[in-house]
Amino acid sequence: MLVQLVGMGAPLAILNTESKKGLALVGAPLGYVVLMLAVPLAAILLISFWTQDFQTFDTTPTLNNYREAVTDPLYRELLFRSIRIAGLVTLVTVLLAFPVAYFISFHVAPERKSLWLFLITIPFWTSYLIRVFLWKVILGFNGVINSGLQTVGIIDEPLTFILYNANAVVITLAHAFAPFAILPIFVALEKIDRSLLEASQDLGENRVSTFFRVTLPLAMPGVVAAVLIVFIPTIGDYVTPRLVGGPDGLMIANMIQVQFLRLNNAPMGATLAVIAMLSVSLIALLFVALNRRFLRGSR
Amino acid sequence: MTALIDLKNVNKYYDDYHALRDVNLEIAQGEFFSLLGPSGCGKTTLLRTIAGFEAPSDGSLHIAGANMNGVPANARPTNMVFQSYAIFPHLSVAENVGFGLRKSQLSKSDKIKSVEEALDMVGLNGFGGRAAHALSGGQRQRVALARALILKPKVLLLDEPLSALDKKLREQMQSELRRLQRQVGITFILVTHDQEEALIMSDRVAVMFDGAIAQLADPQTLYKRPRTRKVGDFIGVMNFLPAHVTDPNKITLDVAGLGTVTIAPEQAPSGTSSGAAEIGIRPEMMSILFEGEPDRGEIAEATIQDRAYYGDMTYYDVHLKNVPEPVTISMKNIIGRPVLEVGETTRVSWDARSLVLFAS
Numbered sequence: 001m002l003v004q005l006v007g008m009g010a011p012l013a014i015l016n017t018e019s020k021k022g023l024a025l026v027g028a029p030l031g032y033v034v035l036m037l038a039v040p041l042a043a044i045l046l047i048s049f050w051t052q053d054f055q056t057f058d059t060t061p062t063l064n065n066y067r068e069a070v071t072d073p074l075y076r077e078l079l080f081r082s083i084r085i086a087g088l089v090t091l092v093t094v095l096l097a098f099p100v101a102y103f104i105s106f107h108v109a110p111e112r113k114s115l116w117l118f119l120i121t122i123p124f125w126t127s128y129l130i131r132v133f134l135w136k137v138i139l140g141f142n143g144v145i146n147s148g149l150q151t152v153g154i155i156d157e158p159l160t161f162i163l164y165n166a167n168a169v170v171i172t173l174a175h176a177f178a179p180f181a182i183l184p185i186f187v188a189l190e191k192i193d194r195s196l197l198e199a200s201q202d203l204g205e206n207r208v209s210t211f212f213r214v215t216l217p218l219a220m221p222g223v224v225a226a227v228l229i230v231f232i233p234t235i236g237d238y239v240t241p242r243l244v245g246g247p248d249g250l251m252i253a254n255m256i257q258v259q260f261l262r263l264n265n266a267p268m269g270a271t272l273a274v275i276a277m278l279s280v281s282l283i284a285l286l287f288v289a290l291n292r293r294f295l296r297g298s299r
Numbered sequence: 300m301t302a303l304i305d306l307k308n309v310n311k312y313y314d315d316y317h318a319l320r321d322v323n324l325e326i327a328q329g330e331f332f333s334l335l336g337p338s339g340c341g342k343t344t345l346l347r348t349i350a351g352f353e354a355p356s357d358g359s360l361h362i363a364g365a366n367m368n369g370v371p372a373n374a375r376p377t378n379m380v381f382q383s384y385a386i387f388p389h390l391s392v393a394e395n396v397g398f399g400l401r402k403s404q405l406s407k408s409d410k411i412k413s414v415e416e417a418l419d420m421v422g423l424n425g426f427g428g429r430a431a432h433a434l435s436g437g438q439r440q441r442v443a444l445a446r447a448l449i450l451k452p453k454v455l456l457l458d459e460p461l462s463a464l465d466k467k468l469r470e471q472m473q474s475e476l477r478r479l480q481r482q483v484g485i486t487f488i489l490v491t492h493d494q495e496e497a498l499i500m501s502d503r504v505a506v507m508f509d510g511a512i513a514q515l516a517d518p519q520t521l522y523k524r525p526r527t528r529k530v531g532d533f534i535g536v537m538n539f540l541p542a543h544v545t546d547p548n549k550i551t552l553d554v555a556g557l558g559t560v561t562i563a564p565e566q567a568p569s570g571t572s573s574g575a576a577e578i579g580i581r582p583e584m585m586s587i588l589f590e591g592e593p594d595r596g597e598i599a600e601a602t603i604q605d606r607a608y609y610g611d612m613t614y615y616d617v618h619l620k621n622v623p624e625p626v627t628i629s630m631k632n633i634i635g636r637p638v639l640e641v642g643e644t645t646r647v648s649w650d651a652r653s654l655v656l657f658a659s
Contacts (some may be wrong), residue, residue, distance in 0.1 A: 198352055199385035201372045203399035203450065213398075217389045 048270035057267070065271035075255065075272060082251040083279065085166055086235035089173040093230045094223060096174065097181035101222075104182075105189035117186070120179050128176065132243050135172040139163040139244065164246025172240050177233070181226035188222025189215070224291040228284055235280055252276050301364070303328040303453060303486055304349065309358035311344055311510075318344045319355070320511040326454075326488065331480050333489045333497040336507035337533070342490045343458060345507070349488065350456050351375045363453055378447035379456040382463070384439040386431045392418070393427030395442055399450045417445040420479070437468050444476075448483060455480075457489045461496065473499055494534045498522065506530050524565065528577060528657045537579045538626045542656070544573045552656065554578050556619030556626070557599055560651045567656040577657045582629040584653035587615060587645050589636055594648040601626075601647045603639050613638050617647060 048065055051058040069075045104116045123131060138144045139162045146158040161167055192215060200210040238253035245251070252272060259269030302325035311319035319341050326332045334342040347353045348360065351372030360367045362376060378399075387395050397414045405413065418424050421441035426434075434442065440460060447455055460476075461469045477500050480487045491497050497504045498518040505515045514526045525531035528539060542554040550571060551561045587601075588594055604625045605616040613632055616625040628647060630636065639645060 193383060193385065195381045195383050195385040196387060198372070199379070199381055199387070200398070201352075202350060202377075202379045203446065204373045204402055206371070206373055209401075213401075214387060 044270045044273055047267050048274050050267045052265045052267050065267050066275075068268070069271050069275055075252075078250065078252045078255050079272075079276065079279065081166070082235050082253070082276070083283070085169055085173075085241075085249075085251060086231050086237075088166075088170050089177065089234045090227050090231040092170060092174040093177050093181045094185075094226050097178055097226060098185055098219075098223070100178075101182045101185035101189055105186055117183070120182055123175070124179065129239065131176060132172055132240050135168070135175070136163065136244055139168055139171065163244060164249065166245065166249045168244040168246070169237075169241050169249045169251070172244050173234050173237060176240070177230045180229045184225035184229065185219060185222040188219045188225075192218045221291055224287050228287055231287075232280055232284060236276060302326060302361075303330075303363055304488075305359075305361040306345075306349075307359045309345075309348065309355045309360060311341075311348065311353065312356045318510050319348070320509070322358070322510075322512060324505065324512065324515070326486060328453075328486055329484050331477065331487045331489070331500060331502045333491060333501040333504045334507060335491055335494060335497040335504050335533075338492060340507040341510035342492075342507050344510075346379075346456050346458055346488060346490045349454070350377050350379050376453040377456055378450055378452040378454075379458065380440070380443045380447055380460045382458045382460070384443040384460075386434070386439050386442055388432050390431060391427065392423070392429045392431060392434070392442055395431055396427075396445045396449055398446060413449055417449040420448065420482075421445045422475075436464055437472065440464065440472065444479070448479075448485070452485065454486045454488060457487060459490055459492070461491075462493070469496075476500065498534070506533065508533075522581075524655060525579065526568070528579065531579045531655065531657070536582050536627060536629075538582065538585075539624075539657075540578050540580070540622055540626070542576045542578045544571060544576050544656075547571045547573045550656070552576065552578070554654070556622035557597065557649070560597070560654065562651055562654055562656060566652070566654055568658050571656065571658065576659050579655045579657060580626075580649065580653055582614065582627045585626070585628045585647055585649040587617075587628060587630055587639065588648045595650040596648070597651060598646050598648050601645055603641050603643045603645065605641060606639065608632075608638060615639065617645070619647070 047057070049061045049063070051060070051062060051064065100120070104113055108116050126134075136143070140146070141158050141160070141163070143163070145162065146155070149155045150158065162171070196214055196218070197210055200214045201207070205213060235251075236253045237251065238257060241249045241251045241254055245254075253276075256269045256272045256276070259265045259272060304324070304326040306322050306324040309319055309322040309324075310317070322345060324345075334345055336342045344353060348355055349362070349367075351367065351370060351374075354369075367375060387398065390398070393411075393414050396417050397410055400410045400413070403410070414427065415424065418427060421444050423438065423441050423445065426438070426442075431439075431442070440463075443460070457476075461472055464472060473496060476487070476489075489497070489500060498521070501518060503515065503517050504521055506513045506521065508529060514521060514530045516524075521530070522534055525534060525537070531537040532539075540555050540557065542552045544550070544552045545559075546552075549561055550564065550567050551559065553559050586592075586595060588598065599619055601617040601619050603615055604618050607614045611632060613630050615628045615630065617628055619626055626647075632638070
């Protein structure tokens, strides 16, 4: 007790030079993060408890915005749709990324691996916006897919289910986020000691059962990382649903933008942002817990 | 006696690299067999061929009479202890040991029991619930052994299992492996580059160089009668002296520094012809002739060139007349024996029965 009191009484005095050096190193980025992330976040949180009063804010704290956000079916639908689309994007991305990562890790010669990873980053050489527009060209009414299929004679009428709806959002986002999913899964697969796979076969398992009993469990930390990396940004994506989503593909971020800039209702926008953030945090925590379970066994 | 493992004219090529050259090998049921050689000699390739991880380019492999051509590793009656142990990091010790039991017909409680028995056998009872990554090197090795032996294979393959352990633990595991092999009666095939380990543990040893078996013999024959200079040099220490065969029938030869000697036929390769040759002699087969000690039959003058004191032994490099290279002699440091200084002259003694003749 006494020791504690003494310790608490002089927290600065016991800082050794090592800690001071550390503080000096993290000081600048910490200040940047506080200024650019923590302050705006706190502001959003604060505004969400206010009310818009024409041009000014009524700063009396209220939960009315939250009540409205939870009860209004439009907001609820948008939030659930965002989660659904982000979930679908994550599923498609990870399912497509896994074979690619597996191929590079297990079937590409070691000296070629960095070349393959380099090739995977090629889509990043063009801007995100341009890539989304390109998908519009590919998926459109007179787009590459439709005119191609019509020329070959497979379809008579252009396919309409591939643009201006949720499908288009999923296709576009899955492509945009593929490298983000491939890389963590690749790293996890690279870390697997190849003799473990031989040991499994030696102990009677064939290649398929070895995959499910050894490779996949050991790659799980990478898969969970990929899920988080894809899911968190896509749920709040705004550009893609706006450009290729049509009315049925709009997501919660589009509504937040509408609230802030069109309806001039910043408190409602802030409320929706906070709710979206909380939902993402909840789902992310779930995955982190899952990841910990897988990490427990390995080093 | 039919061989449990039978390799006939097995060759293995990696592109234009010839990894295994015409390997013919028969290994009996219950044998402790070692593949010994320097790194890159093909011993691990041979082991992996038996395990089913490599397919021979040509030749045949039979295990217990069944042709293993095209049989994958998971269908062979072999199990392996990997050099890295290959313990599954996401599973507990018990799950590791029971990994191969998934397809077995045993009931769940019988599986648990056999896992416990296997852990007991390697001295790890009570470790079942531990996480695999919390084990020491020696414990991992035991888990790998239990995991392989629980499936009661016809052959247990060990790929340099002791190379990652420190000296004390390695010696302990050597005798334990030997005990375990006698207990279970399973054929063990051990790959090692440590000649001492091969001699200590094996019933028979195949010495390999450049993908081919140079000599296949029991440890004593291998040590006493290496067939080639290369084998003699690889197993332990051996002195080589130039020699000249004067009578190939009685096998009489002039040896540089040692004079004229006659040796028995088993000390020479068959079909010895007259002319230049080489003899080999082990350091402990020669002795410095100290005051009052009996000689070994033959005597020569020598000068001490260098000496190394090991505590229990002293190794001398001595110069013999007409011998270009110094000859190494090891002497036990028994009571009353002095340790000679560099430059002292002395007499060395040897027995003609300990010489081995190599055709040059």
